[in-house]
Amino acid sequence: MAAASAAHPSGAKKTISPGVDRISLLPDEILGAVISFLPTDAAAAARTGALSRRWRHLWRSSPLDLDDRHIPGPRDCPDRAGAVSKILSEHQGPVRRLRIESIGDPDLGAWLRSPALDKLQEIDIDAPRYSDPLPLTTLRFAPGLRVARFVSCSLPGALDVVDAPAFSFPRLNQLALVSIYMRERALHGLLAGCPVLEGLLLEGCGGIDRLRINSPTLRSVAVCDRYYTKGIVVENAPRLERLIGADWPFTTPYITVISAPKLEILGSLVDDFSRFRLPSTVSQEMVADNLKMPMRSVKALHLTSCGPNLNSVVVFLKFFPCLQKLYITTSPQSAMENAYQLDPQDPIECLDHLREIVLQCYVGKETDVNFAKFFVLHAKALELMKCGVNDVCTEEWRADQYRRLQFDCRASQNAQFDFRSDFNRRIAICFHDNQTLSMADPFESSCMLCRKGWSV
Structure with missing residues (x-):
């Protein structure tokens, strides 16, 4: 194989022979970015240092993702806490991401005041209690x-029913709140910041x-909660592209998209479909008008249907005329005829656009067959139908x-x-990252398996 030429970090060109370490010829900025994705432990540092002497100083100065889960020992082990302190005091580069569970550790205050965290961009606090x-x-x-991402901890002012706390996160792009009890006013105060x-x-998140x-900026909202007894209301979200939730099939809140x-x-x-409506504070005339206006923007929809019930599903199909992907999780009930007759x-309209249908818990009995056959005979643009069989x-x-x-008679x-x-499997959204x-x-x-061990 012919020798190749490459630019050395010093700027001089150097001939590369087969077997030469080409990775070490990359600029420090690129190598530092690669190292920043490695686990926070001594073994990772030793492995990179063994590759090349040049990598040794890069490890000490590269942006760091500090995750205390990668440090050996139980959560309350003094050696483990000491390892965190040592990393923060000796690492010469900035810490880009901090993921920590030791919120009750007496050294936590010192850790959070460390100059190494001055340029922190991502934080993940998971309280053990x-x-x-x-x-x-x-x-x-x-x-x-x-x-x-804040888990199981008490946010400042979260239970204040009079004055919501004044938060200010001018650059925050992604926020996750898990197992946090807070008042609605406090949540809105947080989002306003x-x-x-x-x-x-x-x-x-109860309360x-x-x-x-x-919100004028939100593009994705994911909710896994059973607490919203008065529903979820999308009042004004000009950029919202997805509203997804888990556990809704059991206690689906009233969903209102204004x-x-x-x-x-x-x-x-x-x-x-009665759960897809406007709140009671709006006049009945507005409710009627709202339900007559189809949502042409929705391209992917997931429904849970008892039976399955073709008549109920058709109501949603009419309301989302530009649907391209339909996911149906069936909950087997008494047999249904599912003999829907199309009315010219x-x-x-969505039967002209549906490209993919996924049927979960397909048994193959008459109820399932008639339900699926409706789409076989009428979905003119259908490309793929997946049936998850028991x-x-x-x-x-x-x-x-x-x-x-x-x-053989498919449309x-x-x-x-x-x-x-x-x-x-029952579709269960992974909410842990x-x-x-x-x-x-x-x-x-590929996203139906919940990493936390929920039943799927």
């Missing part, structure tokens, strides 16, 4: 934070009867299903079917 107070020292990072917030994740979304012109991803909802005077799918069983679904000749048991807020499609089967 529920409602441990968030140290006020944490707020010194507010001006530079871009990502924040985040002028560029695009992603909001709420999981298990709020009604969640109001009123203004969200860019909303594309919605669910999971039960197939009870009342068309279902039992093992034999070739003989598949052939029988194709026959009963009248696959879309490009349609393909996939009967499998490995994605037969901020990926839910940015992934292209949070309802895809």
